[in-house]
Amino acid sequence: MSETIGFIGLGRLGLPVATNLLQAGYSLAVYNRTASKAEPLIAQGARLAARPADAVAAGGVVATLVWDDEALESVVMSEGFLENLGQGGIHISMSTVSPETSRKLASIHAARGSTLVEAPIFGRPEAAEERKLLIPLAGPKDAKDRVRPILAAMGGEGLYDFGEEAGAATLVKLVGNFLIVSAGHSLGEALTIAEKNGVDPVAVADMLTQTLFNAPIYQSYGKRIAQKQAPFGQSKIPMKDVGLLAEAARRAEAPSRISGFLHELLRSEAE
Amino acid sequence: MSETIGFIGLGRLGLPVATNLLQAGYSLAVYNRTASKAEPLIAQGARLAARPADAVAAGGVVATLVWDDEALESVVMSEGFLENLGQGGIHISMSTVSPETSRKLASIHAARGSTLVEAPIFGRPEAAEERKLLIPLAGPKDAKDRVRPILAAMGGEGLYDFGEEAGAATLVKLVGNFLIVSAGHSLGEALTIAEKNGVDPVAVADMLTQTLFNAPIYQSYGKRIAQKQAPFGQSKIPMKDVGLLAEAARRAEAPSRISGFLHELLRSEAE
Incomplete structure (x- = not known):
């Protein structure tokens, strides 16, 4: 497990997920827009990348866990990212975005010889710490096979395969979040009534609940x-994700x- | 258990619930607007009452499980019903109605020396057959204590006490049905998306769901x-019950x- 994994996006969920990878014995190259958030990982031996492309190794595996479609696109299209990943490289896309964006980025990867695997995460930061994440998967079979042990090391307790088509696992994530938000609200x-x-x-x-x-x-x-x-x-996640599903x-x-x-209800409450 | 219980309302849920009572050894006097629905119970020894009041014994226990507020009120206000039940009698009200109607009927009972116990049922007919019903309860303590074994014999696997105030258990039923309908829809x-x-x-x-x-x-x-x-x-139950909750x-x-x-969505779909 001396393989170096790139990890981009060290938010509330990204940090514990990356920590799990380190603790499982993987080497990490990490990037975050606010570099100070990488400090706990650097202290545990991760290498800090100055830009997304510097977290990427030729033919290697890079995971992204960023806020939204725009942030994800800006990483993939950033200077050197696709070039460095190159032929045979795999991008594990773990953010909650629109299926459309995901399909577009999968095509861009395919044109360069690299592969996008969708692996959006169900789970709060505490679930990441407990290694109890649920992860729907979609992408070409060989790429999925290569990343399964990495996802398990990230804390993925359950991996659910939704086939080869980009967009599928992303949609499952949106559907799940919609059901969570509908149930919670x-x-x-x-209970207020x-x-x-x-x-x-x-x-x-x-x-x-019993x-x-x-x-x-x-x-x-x-x-x-x-x-x-x-x-x-x-949290602004419910409004964003229910909007993406709608x-x-x-x-x-x-x-x-x-x-x-x-979605309208959440928007009106946010105002 | 030779006590005779009155049972009014032999619909899809009422019939298996009344059957459970008979099979537990209670004697039954049953009434249903369409009398033919009582036949399976008559065959098992229940007595057919010609009108609601004839299913009621002085100081006894009568259960009602009817379609809506109007049907419930018409039973309670029917000729002889309150008179026959009299002092010390208990009316177990199991229908899904508005808390307001339930509170009003509880007052009418109290003025006559009888008691209304709210015990609306969560559970489909199959759950009744399997004796796996959930029943929130509300009403005066002594009356609840008297009816608990009867509710258990009806198939009430879980009885949940929501205090003495009329309206409370009825509201819990409406809240539960709203959550069921929200979850299902x-x-x-x-899944369609x-x-x-x-x-x-x-x-x-x-x-x-796993x-x-x-x-x-x-x-x-x-x-x-x-x-x-x-x-x-x-089923028209979702529209009716979500309307009552709203x-x-x-x-x-x-x-x-x-x-x-x-509620608006269900109304528009029913048109």
Whole structure:
């Protein structure tokens, strides 16, 4: 495992994921727009890259975990990135972006002889620390086979294969996040209605999340809501991701009534 | 257990629940607007009442499981019903109605010396047959204590106490049904979006309902949707119950954005 992996994007999720890789014995070359965030990794032996292209080795593997479509495109199109990755190189794309952007970047890679593997992450930073991430996968078979042990080392407890087509795993991520946001906001509204009607919301959450809704998502958001926290805090991720899903629905001429409404609701609450 | 229980309302859920009572050794006096639906119970020894009041014994216990607020009120206000139940009698109200109606009927009972216990049922007819019903409870303590063994005999696997105030258990039922409908419709939309984007909806449902959403509700609706069935078939229950919740929210000046939207969506789909 002396292979050096490039890792770009050391946010709240990227940092624990990269840390897992280091601890599993991989060498890392890391890049982050705010370089100071790389310090804990440098202290553990990672090499700091001055620009994205410097985290990339010829024919090697580079993972990106950045905020949005624009940030991802700017990394891939940055000077030297595709050139350095070159023939046989693999880009593990772990950000939550639109399927369209992902398909476009997969084509750009393919034209250069490198491969994009979609591997967006389900899991909060704590789940990364506990190595309990869920990762839907899409991309050419050989590339997926090569990156599976790397994804497992990142903390991917469950890897779910959605075939070879770019866009598929990205869409699964959007679908999952939409369901999470719908569940969290519906639960929040439900418990508020209970409370305003004089019914103890903690008792309601306890009953429902031990029975009909005994899934991790409901249990963790039930606890947050019962403690008077907003289900998703101040995070802008729900608005961004539900917006991406609603857009993917419209492009495919699929119904987007609930996702479209939820996106509008989140936008109005953010104002 | 030779006590005779009155049972009014032998619909898809009422019939298996009443059957459970008979099989547990209780004697039954049953009433249903369409009397022929009582036949399987009569064959097992239940007595057919000609009108609701004839299913009620002085100081006894009568359960009602009818379609809506109007049907419930018409039973309670029917000739002889309250008179026959009399002092010390208990009305177990198991229908899904508005908290307001339930509170009103609880007052009417209290003025006559009888007691209303709210015990609305979570569970499809199959769950009744398997004696796996979940029942939130509300009402005066002594009355709840008296009916608990009866509810267990009906198939109530889990009884959840929400205090003495009428309206509380009814609201919990509405909140639960809203969350079920929100989950089912969000999942339906999500899987349709996946399919229209070329991603196998069965694979998506499998991944999500084994991990983040590994709760009975998602698993059963995931299966239905993957088999191209609408999550709730042609049932009018979702529209009715989400409407009741949205109304309860508005009366309590609680937010009803998602529930209100969902109610409008269900209305528009029913047209």
